[in-house]
Amino acid sequence: MKMKMAITGKGGVGKTTLAAVMSRIYASEGYKVLAVDADPDPNLALALGFPPEITEKIVPISEMKKLVAERTKSTPGAFGKMFKINPKVDDIPERYCREYNGVRLLTMGTVDTGGTGCFCPENVLLKKLTSHLLLQNKDIVIMDMEAGIEHLGRGTAQGVDVFIVVVEPGIRSIQTFKHVKKLAMDIGIEKIFVVANKIKNKEDENFVLKNIDEKECLGFMHYSGAVGSSDRVNKSPYDSDKETVEEVKKIKQKLEMGV
Numbered sequence: 001m002k003m004k005m006a007i008t009g010k011g012g013v014g015k016t017t018l019a020a021v022m023s024r025i026y027a028s029e030g031y032k033v034l035a036v037d038a039d040p041d042p043n044l045a046l047a048l049g050f051p052p053e054i055t056e057k058i059v060p061i062s063e064m065k066k067l068v069a070e071r072t073k074s075t076p077g078a079f080g081k082m083f084k085i086n087p088k089v090d091d092i093p094e095r096y097c098r099e100y101n102g103v104r105l106l107t108m109g110t111v112d113t114g115g116t117g118c119f120c121p122e123n124v125l126l127k128k129l130t131s132h133l134l135l136q137n138k139d140i141v142i143m144d145m146e147a148g149i150e151h152l153g154r155g156t157a158q159g160v161d162v163f164i165v166v167v168e169p170g171i172r173s174i175q176t177f178k179h180v181k182k183l184a185m186d187i188g189i190e191k192i193f194v195v196a197n198k199i200k201n202k203e204d205e206n207f208v209l210k211n212i213d214e215k216e217c218l219g220f221m222h223y224s225g226a227v228g229s230s231d232r233v234n235k236s237p238y239d240s241d242k243e244t245v246e247e248v249k250k251i252k253q254k255l256e257m258g259v
């Protein structure tokens, strides 16, 4: 099965929680899963349940100065010098990922792959690596992103099988969904869905369905005290609440039917 999913949405809605639970579910089914932390403020390792000995040692790819220099043939710290714009990346996922609980994790660091930001060796390497993951890598790829899809270039975004925008029952995060949807449609992408998180009651569900098309909604994740406190005690939400895991399994099923 081919599945490349990118999870986005407003700050704090539950992107990392969903990415972590989804990754753990695929891993539990025996799939090769590559979870990609593409948030400049990375914390997917913790949500996946990686132990502190591993998380403390994770260096994001964009901060691996020697790797960046070696692959782009650039001089660290030198500005305006020539460098290679087509660096070798295909061995990076295997060599630099960390694995735990059957999930392999790659922490990208600050990603600006849209080409609008600085044209520097770090960005060139991350851009090439992101396209490689989405267009060539054979694993299930689950990408935890910051809000928006601007930082993905058009070609790279086309490699995503499904964009999931996480919303909460509130206008602000739904506004973010509408913004992302417009951006996606502008570059010809239609596979964009919503997961509504932190649902407390029927009223919340109705609120979401009043504001987005039911066909666009993959499902609901209810507010869970256990998931909320898992963050406080540094446990994976996957290991904290069976009901949340069941809800995400249903979302996954719907996703696989719709893609």
Ligand SMILES: Nc1ncnc2c1ncn2[C@@H]1O[C@H](COP(=O)(O)OP(=O)(O)OP(=O)(O)O)[C@@H](O)[C@H]1O
Binding pocket: 009, 010, 011, 012, 013, 014, 015, 016, 017, 018, 039, 197, 198, 199, 221, 222, 223, 224, 225, 227, 228, 229, 230, 231
């Ligand atoms: N269903 C839920 N029930 C209770 N708490 C939740 C739920 N989903 C997420 N949370 C809590 O909300 C907080 C934010 O969740 P999370 O880190 O997954 O969001 P995010 O969208 O990745 O945030 P950021 O934008 O900072 O990356 C965390 O403390 C998390 O435990």
Ligand SMILES: [Mg+2]
Binding pocket: 015, 016, 017, 039, 043, 144
């Ligand atoms: Mg997050």
